[in-house]
Amino acid sequence: MNSSNTPYKRVIITSRKEELPGVVTFTLAFADGRPIPYRSGNFITFIFTMKGVEDRRSYSISSTSELNEPISFTVKRIDNGCYSRILYDQTKVGDVFFIAGVTGRFTLPVNTKKFQQYFFFAAGIGIGPVFPLIKSLLAKDENAFVTLIYSNRWQGSTIFYDELVRLAATYGNRFQVEFLYSSSKNLERARISKALLPVLMREYVRVPKSSILAYVCGPYNYMRMTILSLEEYGIDESNIRKENFRPFERPVIKTEPKDQKTYTVHLKLHDREVSFLCHYPDSILEAARKNGVLIPFSCESGRCASCAGRCVNGKVWMAFNEVLLDSDLEEGIVLTCSGHPIEGDVTIEI
Ligand SMILES: Cc1cc2nc3c(=O)[nH]c(=O)nc-3n(C[C@H](O)[C@H](O)[C@H](O)COP(=O)(O)OP(=O)(O)OC[C@H]3O[C@@H](n4cnc5c(N)ncnc54)[C@H](O)[C@@H]3O)c2cc1C
Ligand code: FES
Structure with missing residues (x-):
């Protein structure tokens, strides 16, 4: 190129x-x-x-x-x-x-004091975004308790093993790490399961459940099991953040907006403003591309948020969204890859 x-x-x-x-x-x-x-x-x-x-x-x-x-x-x-x-x-x-x-929304809250304990569940390369989140919390918020439950095949396949052991030694009481190995002879403590997760939570939780924020990153089945088990344990869905490395794995089931008329999209980019028509079934991202406007995107399946913007005027209807939280929606955050203007023109800040 x-x-x-x-x-x-x-x-x-x-x-x-x-x-x-x-x-x-x-x-x-x-x-x-x-x-x-x-x-x-x-x-x-x-x-x-x-x-x-x-x-x-x-x-x-x-x-x-x-x-x-x-x-x-x-x-x-x-x-x-x-x-x-x-x-x-x-x-x-x-x-x-x-x-x-x-881009991405697998980040810490702006005010980390909102939560007292942070749980990180990572498997394999899922440690990638989790490692900096942990280091950031430990360095910036001396009140936060941080717990990492980290799944791998064995110690030799554990990315950042030495660094994590060093961090645990440095931060002692504030940072605890539990390494789970699927090759372990103790099958009850080998893989995250509906049975093991509450046992680990009972061992590590120090604060009321509502003061816990959990982050999950790993293969699809691992994430599914961990999130379901966390919810069953009593962690509210809104207190669970997830990063999905394989968003293409499951097909997206699209629904249709009631209003399929053509409206103008005004985009406020960091260096300029552009306007173009968005004809259904084009999404705002597709219409932008057809008009030579580049909005960042990655999965195009409502699962990564790299295409997100803030709707500051008008209404955007999304055909699918597996990444934005209710709090994001309340702030007007929308996905342009699945978003369509409805009931009038819209203005979106990227
Ligand atoms: C938000 C986000 C963050 C990511 N962060 C990282 C990261 O930090 N480090 C990292 O290594 N990857 C990360 N990924 C995954 C990365 O984008 C690629 O999907 C991955 O490197 C595989 O790309 P590829 O071109 O080699 O495989 P492809 O050619 O796309 O796929 C070839 C085959 O491998 C399978 N496959 C694809 N991905 C995986 C996988 N992760 N595990 C097992 N099989 C797979 C596919 O199903 C296919 O059968 C991230 C993905 C997303 C969406
Ligand atoms: S590009 Fe991934 S959610 Fe839109």
Whole structure:
């Protein structure tokens, strides 16, 4: 891709660290010298071009913004995976990539004091966005209790194992980590299950259930089991944050808006304002693209929030949404990949 004709940002790999066989952490620099600000828990969407076809893959930022660490991401090589293999097998210092942006809602509350205890459930590479969230909380909020329940096959396949053990030693009482190994002989303490989760919660919970915020990231079945078990234990759905690395896995069931008329969408981008017509069934994202306007996106299935904006005027109806919380909706946050203007023109800030 030629940087002069792309709306994307050019980044350069500045270091490569082998975490484990098949897992690598890269740090990045922005070619124009103007880094995109990020929050711990955000992800970067990379644009790859193969045989003239553009593809996107997202990678969680594994560095901690609040500690001013250079921006990094950690990739697990998937055996038959197209781009994770390119990243792991071939990518070296000095290589150049294009990114669509930095985004995501798997972040800490602005006021972390709203919750007294933070639970993190991660499996395998799911530790990627969780690690910086933990470091950020420990460094910034001396009152927060932090508990990590971290699932892997065995200790040797546990990403950031040494760093986590060091953090636990440094923060003692405030940070507890429970490593679960699926290869363990003790089957009752090997995998997260409906039976094990309440046992762990009873061991680690120190505050009323309503003061707990839980984060979950890992394979789909792991996340499903963990979220259901947390809800069964008594953690409210609104106090559970999830990051889904494979949003394409399940098909999206779309519904239709009652109002399918054409309306004007006014977009307020950081550097300019544009307006265009949105004809149903095009989503706001699709209509923007047809009009040459680039809104960041990744999954296009209502599950990652990289396409989110704030509707400041008018009404947006969403065909699917598995990522925005009720509190986001109350603030006017909408997904442009599944959003359609209804009942009149709309203005959206991206
Ligand atoms: C918000 C977000 C954050 C992400 N963060 C990270 C991260 O920090 N680190 C990271 O390594 N990945 C992360 N991912 C996943 C990443 O975007 C890619 O999906 C992954 O690297 C596989 O891409 P690929 O091109 O190699 O595989 P593809 O060519 O897309 O897939 C090839 C095959 O592998 C299977 N496959 C795809 N992904 C996985 C997987 N995760 N586990 C097992 N099988 C899989 C597919 O079903 C398919 O059969 C994230 C995804 C999202 C949406
Ligand atoms: S692009 Fe993922 S929710 Fe819209």
